[in-house]
Structures are given as C-alpha cells and as structure tokens.
Amino acid sequence: MNEVVVAPIELEEADYEAITGDPLIKRNLALLGHVNVRLDVLIGTAELSVEKLFSLSKGESIVLDAELDAPVTLQLDGKPIARGYLMAVGDCFGLKISEIL
Amino acid sequence: MNEVRFGWIGETRRTTLRSLVAAEVADWSHDWWIHHTAADVDVRSNYPQEAGARKTSPWISSNESGSIAFHLVGKEIDAVGRHLAGALGDDDAEWAQHIGQSALEDLAARILRRAGIGKPAKLSLTPASESLGPARLGAFAATVALGSLKLNLAVDRQLVDRLVPPHASMGANLVPRHDALGSVPLRISAVMDFGKVSLTHLSDLRVGEVVAGDCGLEEALEIYIEGRSSVATGYLRRSGTQRAVMLDGVNSQDRHKP
Numbered sequence: 001m002n003e004v005v006v007a008p009i010e011l012e013e014a015d016y017e018a019i020t021g022d023p024l025i026k027r028n029l030a031l032l033g034h035v036n037v038r039l040d041v042l043i044g045t046a047e048l049s050v051e052k053l054f055s056l057s058k059g060e061s062i063v064l065d066a067e068l069d070a071p072v073t074l075q076l077d078g079k080p081i082a083r084g085y086l087m088a089v090g091d092c093f094g095l096k097i098s099e100i101l
Numbered sequence: 102m103n104e105v106r107f108g109w110i111g112e113t114r115r116t117t118l119r120s121l122v123a124a125e126v127a128d129w130s131h132d133w134w135i136h137h138t139a140a141d142v143d144v145r146s147n148y149p150q151e152a153g154a155r156k157t158s159p160w161i162s163s164n165e166s167g168s169i170a171f172h173l174v175g176k177e178i179d180a181v182g183r184h185l186a187g188a189l190g191d192d193d194a195e196w197a198q199h200i201g202q203s204a205l206e207d208l209a210a211r212i213l214r215r216a217g218i219g220k221p222a223k224l225s226l227t228p229a230s231e232s233l234g235p236a237r238l239g240a241f242a243a244t245v246a247l248g249s250l251k252l253n254l255a256v257d258r259q260l261v262d263r264l265v266p267p268h269a270s271m272g273a274n275l276v277p278r279h280d281a282l283g284s285v286p287l288r289i290s291a292v293m294d295f296g297k298v299s300l301t302h303l304s305d306l307r308v309g310e311v312v313a314g315d316c317g318l319e320e321a322l323e324i325y326i327e328g329r330s331s332v333a334t335g336y337l338r339r340s341g342t343q344r345a346v347m348l349d350g351v352n353s354q355d356r357h358k359p
Contacts, residue, residue: 029300029304030301032300033299033300033301033304034299034300034301035299035300036297036298036299036300037297037298037299037300037303038294038295038296038297039295039296039297039298039314040292040293040294040295041292041293041295041314041316042290042291042292043290043291043292043293043322043337043344043346044290044291044343044344045288045289045290045291046288046289046291047286047287047288047289048286048287048289049283049284049285049286049287050282050283050284050285050287051282051283051284053287053289053326053332056333056348057348058348058349058350059347059348059349060347060348061338061340061345061346061347061348062289062291062324062335062345062346062348063340063343063344063345064291064343064344064345064346065343066343066344067342067343067344068339068342068343068344070344074295074312075292076303078328081303082306084312087311088318089311089313089314090313091317091318092313092314092315092316092317092318093293093295093314093316093317093318094311094312094313094314095295095311095312095314096309096310096311097306097307097308097309097310097311097312098308099308100306100307100308
C-alpha cells in the first residue's frame with residue numbers, strides 16, 4: 001500500500017484588489033429569480049403627539065391621512081415600488097397594481 | 102479631571118465685585134496703613150493676565166472653595182510691610198516681611214469671609230493656576246493702589262460666584278424633559294406585512310395585475326413610529342371617508358424594521 005503523506009495546508013494570502021474594473025457577475029436579476037423578498041403595504045400615516053401615543057388604549061382608533069379609495073403603496077425594503085388598490089383575494093388581502101416603474 | 106468653566110463674568114457682576122473689593126480694601130487700609138486717607142485708596146477692575154504671562158509667582162490663598170492671589174508688581178512682600186508701616190528701614194526687613202504677609206493674609210481673609218469662607222488658607226508663593234488667569238475662565242482682577250503702592254489682586258470664578266452669585270433664572274422656568282416631550286409630534290404609519298414574493302414574480306408585475314398577499318383579511322397591521330419602531334398592532338377600519346386602525350395590542354419596545 002502506498003504511503004499517504006499528511007501535511008498541514010497553507011492558504012495563499014487573498015488579494016483584495018480587483019484585477020480589472022469589470023464586474024465578474026453580470027447584473028442579471030434572473031439569477032436571483034428564486035430569491036424571495038418580503039413586501040409591505042403602507043396603508044396610511046397619521047401624526048400623533050408623544051403624549052397621545054402614550055395614552056392610547058386597546059380598542060381606540062387612529063384616523064389615517066388616507067382616503068378610503070386612495071391607492072396604497074407597495075414597499076420593498078421600505079422603498080415604494082408600486083401603488084395599487086386593496087382587494088380581497090379569498091380570505092387574504094390582494095393588491096391590484098395601478099402604477100409601477 | 103480638573104474642570105474649569107469657560108465664560109466671562111458679566112459687566113454687572115464685575116462692577117458689583119469691584120465695589121465689594123473696594124469696600125473691603127478701604128476698611129483693610131484703614132486698619133493697616135499708617136498713612137491711610139480714603140482719597141489715596143483706589144481699586145480699579147482690570148482683566149486678569151494669563152497665568153504664564155507673569156514672570157513672578159503670586160501670593161495665593163487657595164482651597165476647594167476658591168482662590169485669591171496677590172501680584173506684587175515686581176516688589177517683595179517686605180516692601181508692602183514697609184509701605185504700610187511707613188517708617189521701617191532696611192534693618193527691619195524681617196518685621197517688614199511679617200507685616201506685609203500678615204496684612205495681605207488679613208485682606209485675603211476679609212474677602213474670603215465675604216464669600217462665606219471662614220477659615221482661609223495661609224498665603225504662599227505659588228505659581229498661579231489656570232483658573233486665576235484669563236478672564237475667559239471667569240476670573241476677576243483689580244489693581245489696588247494705596248498711595249504709591251500698587252498691587253494686583255485676582256480671584257477665580259469659584260470665588261467670584263460666591264462673592265457675587267449669578268442670577269439663577271435667565272428666563273422661563275425649566276420644565277421636566279418628559280413634560281416638554283409631550284407635545285412633540287410623531288408620525289406613525291400603518292403597515293401590512295404583505296408576504297413574500299419571488300424576484301421573478303416581482304420583475305413580471307404589470308399594471309392591472311392582482312398580487313395575492315399572505316395577510317388574512319382579519320389579520321392585524323403593524324403600527325410603526327417614524328417608519329422604524331413597531332409599537333402596536335391594529336385592525337384596518339374606516340372612519341367616515343378615511344382609513345383608520347383600531348388598536349388591538351402592544352408590541353415589545355425593541356422591534357425595529359431592518
């Protein structure tokens with residue numbers, strides 16, 4: 001039987017400087033197609049004083065600055081990416097897109 | 102760390118302080134200067150010099166409540182004794198020094214007593230501290246003249262504040278911070294966690310398309326403050342023609358949006 005030499009491995013020092021200016025991975029979102037992202041829908045906002053905030057109790061309502069028929073905003077990572085109207089899709093909310101870039 | 106407050110004392114306090122020092126010097130001169138006449142005693146406020154600007158060390162009485170210093174303007178302390186006693190010659194140098202030092206210690210004690218300091222430290226030749234130096238640190242200085250004898254006197258801010266306390270209130274009464282916060286406006290937002298979609302689906306979204314979310318019709322919304330901290334949950338409702346949220350529960354204080 002051949003004798004196997006066992007020796008520690010020494011890694012080469014990583015070079016942090018790019019060899020050329022071109023990105024190695026092309027900007028192709030299709031590569032990320034399977035990645036799931038979480039979306040939020042901003043329903044509306046309101047302004048409250050600190051005192052009011054700390055006096056709120058269960059069952060109390062806060063009136064938002066959005067009209068009932070105004071579009072809501074779809075957000076990705078806190079950034080608005082589309083607007084649309086809330087719909088009922090079965091037992092869940094859905095969004096009918098009205099504006100998107 | 103040695104903390105020295107920055108800032109000049111106001112002109113009103115300087116004037117009051119000069120008058121206070123002048124009154125003490127007049128009484129002291131009456132008791133110590135053999136040729137005392139009120140007309141020959143003069144006290145003028147001036148601006149103290151930097152500690153490093155003087156070539157000689159001053160005589161200082163100092164404790165934790167404040168410091169007072171006498172700069173003798175190129176003279177020795179026995180010269181003060183000779184001037185006060187009037188008739189001492191070179192043979193009486195020891196007596197002249199004793200009288201000079203005792204007299205200045207008495208003047209320091211009188212001023213310190215006015216500041217409520219009952220047991221003043223003895224005078225000693227000490228390099229002037231920074232607090233007795235520049236006017237920008239609140240020190241006060243005056244030139245004292247008894248006839249032809251001139252000496253400079255300086256007191257630090259601690260002593261100044263004891264002699265002529267600053268007015269505590271410079272305007273409206275202070276209110277507790279919590280009370281002041283009460284009316285600060287905050288913007289809250291009602292946000293629905295819509296669920297996850299793949300980037301492929303996101304890229305293909307078009308106007309008119311309906312995206313089904315994961316949020317049930319009876320699920321609660323999150324209430325965020327300034328877009329960051331989630332503080333409560335509530336259900337989507339209406340209030341007249343406006344949307345509203347009816348509060349249901351409180352979130353833990355440390356939930357934040359990423």
